[in-house]
Amino acid sequence: TYFAGIDAGSTYVKAALMDENQALVAFDQRPTGIDADGTSQKMIAAMAEANGIPADHIQNIIATGYSRRIISMARDTVTEIKAHARGAAWSAPNSIGIRTVIDIGGQDSKVIVLDGDNEILNFAMNDKCAAGTGRFLESLARVLELDISELGPLSLQSNMPLSINSTCVVFAESEVVSLVARKKKREDIVAGIHHSLAKRIAAMARKAGAQPGILLTGGGGRNAGIASALDEALLMDIHVPEYPQLNGALGAALIGMTED
Amino acid sequence: TYFAGIDAGSTYVKAALMDENQALVAFDQRPTGIDADGTSQKMIAAMAEANGIPADHIQNIIATGYSRRIISMARDTVTEIKAHARGAAWSAPNSIGIRTVIDIGGQDSKVIVLDGDNEILNFAMNDKCAAGTGRFLESLARVLELDISELGPLSLQSNMPLSINSTCVVFAESEVVSLVARKKKREDIVAGIHHSLAKRIAAMARKAGAQPGILLTGGGGRNAGIASALDEALLMDIHVPEYPQLNGALGAALIGMTED
Ligand code: SF4
Numbered sequence A, B: 001t002y003f004a005g006i007d008a009g010s011t012y013v014k015a016a017l018m019d020e021n022q023a024l025v026a027f028d029q030r031p032t033g034i035d036a037d038g039t040s041q042k043m044i045a046a047m048a049e050a051n052g053i054p055a056d057h058i059q060n061i062i063a064t065g066y067s068r069r070i071i072s073m074a075r076d077t078v079t080e081i082k083a084h085a086r087g088a089a090w091s092a093p094n095s096i097g098i099r100t101v102i103d104i105g106g107q108d109s110k111v112i113v114l115d116g117d118n119e120i121l122n123f124a125m126n127d128k129c130a131a132g133t134g135r136f137l138e139s140l141a142r143v144l145e146l147d148i149s150e151l152g153p154l155s156l157q158s159n160m161p162l163s164i165n166s167t168c169v170v171f172a173e174s175e176v177v178s179l180v181a182r183k184k185k186r187e188d189i190v191a192g193i194h195h196s197l198a199k200r201i202a203a204m205a206r207k208a209g210a211q212p213g214i215l216l217t218g219g220g221g222r223n224a225g226i227a228s229a230l231d232e233a234l235l236m237d238i239h240v241p242e243y244p245q246l247n248g249a250l251g252a253a254l255i256g257m258t259e260d
Helices: A036-050 A080-091 A134-143 A148-155 A169-181 A186-208 A224-234 A244-258 B036-050 B080-091 B134-143 B148-155 B169-181 B186-208 B224-234 B244-258
Strands: A002-008 A012-019 A024-031 A058-064 A100-104 A109-114 A120-126 A214-217 B002-008 B012-019 B024-031 B058-064 B100-104 B109-114 B120-126 B214-217
Touching (some): A036 A058, A058 A244, A109 A186, A134 A148, A148 A224, A214 A244, B002 B036, B002 B244, B012 B036, B012 B244, B036 B058, B058 B244, B080 B244, B134 B169, B148 B186, B186 B224, B214 B244
Antiparallel strands (some): A100 A109, B100 B109, B109 B120
16 A cells, blocks of 8 residues: 655645655656646656556545645645645654754745644745745856756855845845856855855744754755755754655655545 | 036936036936946046036036945035935926935835925835835846836736736746746736836835825836836826936935035
8 A cells, every 4th residue: 555745836746655654665856847737647657657556556645735736636635834744754864853844945935843743833934035945046056057956065165155245036146246257256155145045044944933953855955055054044953854855745645644 | 617416326327417507407327337436437527528518617526326435526425315305306397396206226216205395204215125126127027028118118008907926026037927928918917017016116105104296216217107007006196207317316416506
């Protein structure tokens, strides 16, 4: 018997397939495209086939994420907050007790504070200002003509992060253009960008009442420069799971196991 | 005897040359470039020469704007708020009593509330979030592959302005891309963009205590679509001067006449 979770985000659909012992059997991530439902169906079918699992052995499929309501295969939906909270304990490396999930996605960012029993105490979400989301990194990577995956490794080479004064993505773009024109080192610019994003996320986390035992998920979790800048800004250890972007889908699959 | 005002903004330098009777003799606007001081010197020299005015007949030069402190020809500097307040009475069309100046520039926007004697009662300024400035229009014009000067006339053709839900420039860009993909009319998109900017400016104006008798200056004053959307959002008549972008430079020149 298997359980699937689909996290249908605005940019990517993430899917996780687990067995009844909570082992991760397969996972996939694809651009959402114009048909999140069709994309999800293809992903589940491909994962099932690759693992020789007949469709009717998938007992429950739960959808989460921005487009969760249009996923026709899903028997139920859960909010991203609930899915991330549920995924946290599974995702936590080395059985660390997670008390706060910080999810930095391409279009929004969230902070979810949990009690010792993994129940949600509080959460905060930003999807209004791109400056507090992965879009900040995406926009500035474009200005620097870098792929977003290059930002993390590059920033770790910096000994002297520059400070980015503009809090707005649009104004920060101009600021980065002028730093490049002034021949500043790219690693120092990128490190400055990470500190700038980390500062904003840390402010949101503190306001939400973040507790030590922090799990960093979403695209932000794949960027070692963000993890390190966030560690400095919050003065709390940041734990990064093996599959940061899968946390919501994993949580949805796990919820499907205990649901009925 | 002549008086000059230089408004050295982050994008453009604007200059006004007036005679002792407050008549506008010449004006000029040039991209600031990397040397705002040099640009200003060239502009003043060119205006003087074109009008056969010997340099020593310019009795006073006052600078305002972001780069005012580096303008070496200026005998003194004034804040943009003061310059705009002083320029308002001169700029007002048909001797309308101006009680509020709304200045929408490329990098910031301001609301200045005046009493009946042209004294500053209150002001508000936004230079942190590009969504409340001309940059919002500039970014979205680029997405629509339009020149910023085309926005006003185009939007006036719209009978059904679309609503733009994102308040953030970055997210609004994506929203406009998707409206274009859905084959929405460009004039309705542009009208929606103007209403979105007008809503934010109106909120700032109301908070600052805007009074009827409104003068719209800066680049925003050159866009008839913004004037009309602002009229609707504030439910107050919007007056546009002949030279909306010159108001700060005019105010600086006028201050130079009465200064010593
Ligand atoms: S500050 Fe910049 S990034 Fe944030 S909402 Fe405003 S325009 Fe968007």
